[in-house]
Amino acid sequence: MTSAAPGAPPAASADPLRPGPPGLPAGRPLAGLRRLASRVATLCWVELRKIRHDRTELYTRAIQPALWLLIFGETFTRIHAIAAPNGIPYLDFLAPGILAQSTLFIAIFYGIQIIWERDAGVLAKLMVTPTPRAALITGKAFAAGVRSIVQAAVIVVLSAVLGVTLTLNPLKLLGVALIVVLGSAFFSCLSMSIAGVALSRDRLMGIGQAITMPLFFSSNALYPERLMPGWLQAISKVNPLSYEVSALRWLLIGIPTNLALDTGVLAGATVAGITVSSLLLPRLAR
Amino acid sequence: MTARADRPAGSPAPPGLAAPAIRCAGLRYSFGTHLAVDRVDLLIAAGETFGLLGPNGAGKTTTIRMLTTLLKPDQGTVAVFGVDAVAQPMLVRRLIGYVPQLLSADASLTGRENVELFARLFDVPRRVRGQRVDEALSAMGLTEAGQRLVKTYSGGMIRRLELAQALVNAPRLLVLDEPTVGLDPIARAGVWEFIAGLRQSSHTTVLMTTHYMEEADLYCDRVALMHHGTIRATGTSAELKAGLGEGATLDDVFRHYTGGALDDDSEQGGIRDVRRARRTARRLG
Numbered sequence: 280m281t282s283a284a285p286g287a288p289p290a291a292s293a294d295p296l297r298p299g300p301p302g303l304p305a306g307r308p309l310a311g312l313r314r315l316a317s318r319v320a321t322l323c324w325v326e327l328r329k330i331r332h333d334r335t336e337l338y339t340r341a342i343q344p345a346l347w348l349l350i351f352g353e354t355f356t357r358i359h360a361i362a363a364p365n366g367i368p369y370l371d372f373l374a375p376g377i378l379a380q381s382t383l384f385i386a387i388f389y390g391i392q393i394i395w396e397r398d399a400g401v402l403a404k405l406m407v408t409p410t411p412r413a414a415l416i417t418g419k420a421f422a423a424g425v426r427s428i429v430q431a432a433v434i435v436v437l438s439a440v441l442g443v444t445l446t447l448n449p450l451k452l453l454g455v456a457l458i459v460v461l462g463s464a465f466f467s468c469l470s471m472s473i474a475g476v477a478l479s480r481d482r483l484m485g486i487g488q489a490i491t492m493p494l495f496f497s498s499n500a501l502y503p504e505r506l507m508p509g510w511l512q513a514i515s516k517v518n519p520l521s522y523e524v525s526a527l528r529w530l531l532i533g534i535p536t537n538l539a540l541d542t543g544v545l546a547g548a549t550v551a552g553i554t555v556s557s558l559l560l561p562r563l564a565r
Numbered sequence: 566m567t568a569r570a571d572r573p574a575g576s577p578a579p580p581g582l583a584a585p586a587i588r589c590a591g592l593r594y595s596f597g598t599h600l601a602v603d604r605v606d607l608l609i610a611a612g613e614t615f616g617l618l619g620p621n622g623a624g625k626t627t628t629i630r631m632l633t634t635l636l637k638p639d640q641g642t643v644a645v646f647g648v649d650a651v652a653q654p655m656l657v658r659r660l661i662g663y664v665p666q667l668l669s670a671d672a673s674l675t676g677r678e679n680v681e682l683f684a685r686l687f688d689v690p691r692r693v694r695g696q697r698v699d700e701a702l703s704a705m706g707l708t709e710a711g712q713r714l715v716k717t718y719s720g721g722m723i724r725r726l727e728l729a730q731a732l733v734n735a736p737r738l739l740v741l742d743e744p745t746v747g748l749d750p751i752a753r754a755g756v757w758e759f760i761a762g763l764r765q766s767s768h769t770t771v772l773m774t775t776h777y778m779e780e781a782d783l784y785c786d787r788v789a790l791m792h793h794g795t796i797r798a799t800g801t802s803a804e805l806k807a808g809l810g811e812g813a814t815l816d817d818v819f820r821h822y823t824g825g826a827l828d829d830d831s832e833q834g835g836i837r838d839v840r841r842a843r844r845t846a847r848r849l850g
Contacts, residue, residue, distance in 0.1 A: 400669030
């Protein structure tokens with residue numbers, strides 16, 4: 280699904296009555312990147328328009344994290360059951376974990392959209408535009424990221440209201456947005472890959488339900504890794520959510536981590552996710 | 566229509582107006598053991614309005630999916646305005662506007678946003694984008710409705726919106742899969758009026774599938790009859806009718822070549838249709 284060969288005839292502009300395609304002739308390496316950037320921007324734009332038209336999901340999705348912070352967080356802070364590092368309050372420790380969790384929940388069901396688009400014939404139409412599969416998947420992955428950023432903003436505000444001491448450094452907040460986008464991009468690709476295998480909304484819902492909680496509990500979102508039993512630590516080490524949480528904890532409340540490693544793992548996982556979902560996309564289009 | 570059949574199949578045709586809109590030779594595709602399309606040859610001249618007719622399950626949609634780069638043929642070649650669809654799919658897609666069988670627009674966006682989405686995906690430059698979107702909406706009579714969410718649209722409006730989406734790229738080839746299925750008579754008439762307008766202007770080639778014989782008779786320059794994955798007859802509707810004797814209708818021609826079946830399911834299993842029906846059912850319920 281690469282672009283056309285160099286020296287391709289400018290077929291569309293041969294007809295003077297029809298404005299031909301603008302300056303994106305296939306074949307130049309930069310053209311591919313520009314097209315990718317353009318597709319990502321387009322699909323993120325669509326996502327923003329959708330959020331604008333219907334904000335109910337934004338509110339309903341805020342309920343669960345609010346409960347986690349309010350009930351679970353407040354209670355566990357009080358009983359001192361989980362010792363957070365550096366003696367910080369447990370609620371502060373929990374907030375970045377819940378932020379990661381709520382964006383995970385958005386992303387893990389993102390594949391439903393692509394199945395809906397397939398069933399409605401929209402996917403076929405998208406695939407008859409000059410958009411390579413990988414660009415379509417990347418665009419959708421980043422669109423999931425856009426939705427997650429909006430959700431993340433809600434949770435950051437909610438945490439601040441509950442008294443969590445969060446960073447106000449704009450650069451660090453920008454970093455939070457970047458990590459949230461990477462995390463959501465990866466988990467939405469996971470979801471789209473499952474969609475490409477399951478090929479039905481019901482099955483995807485089932486698989487999504489089945490894996491979200493294990494992903495959440497086997498990460499360091501609720502408790503520090505050092506408190507886990509050995510086998511769980513091993514799982515946590517290969518769970519991308521743990522790296523997302525670690526990065527968010529450093530950025531938001533200053534708990535030290537290897538940020539380069541966290542970002543690298545998330546970026547690598549995202550690239551792998553995009554590759555796998557792109558390869559599975561033709562199964563959906565068939 | 567002079568470009569038709571003036572070049573032997575398989576010879577390299579220069580892209581542009583001289584090349585036929587569609588030339589495919591020996592197309593073949595199977596789903597598992599079910600041979601959906603077999604040895605299909607088609608030559609459609611630039612500017613023609615061409616109808617691909619046949620009962621459900623005849624292989625029309627599969628053929629269209631190969632022409633639009635959605636499926637890679639198992640065998641055979643497809644060229645759109647001389648550009649090979651397998652070797653250069655991106656280039657072919659720039660030439661095509663495609664409206665699939667199902668009514669398909671994003672209900673959670675406005676009509677205008679739906680059209681703008683396709684303008685962006687076809688790289689319509691930013692400085693003319695707004696204008697082109699407005700023109701496409703206005704051509705389909707959706708200027709006012711364009712501000713509303715597609716959720717509120719009727720079936721006929723969604724189909725017009727889809728045509729606007731396909732037109733925003735000013736395609737040289739418009740591919741319509743069953744464009745009037747499921748529409749009420751007024752909406753159907755609207756779609757045909759639009760196709761008739763395109764045919765008159767002759768800048769845009771139209772390939773459509775349909776099983777409404779009377780409409781194909783009225784609006785298509787030429788038709789091909791497809792049955793069990795193969796093309797049984799090609800020609801103008803007059804030619805096909807004359808071949809059957811005096812007073813024959815296109816309906817008679819259809820029955821002659823397909824044995825009267827409006828549905829292939831009984832004989833071929835119709836896997837594709839069953840699957841599609843199931844999908845539609847799932848989407849609705």
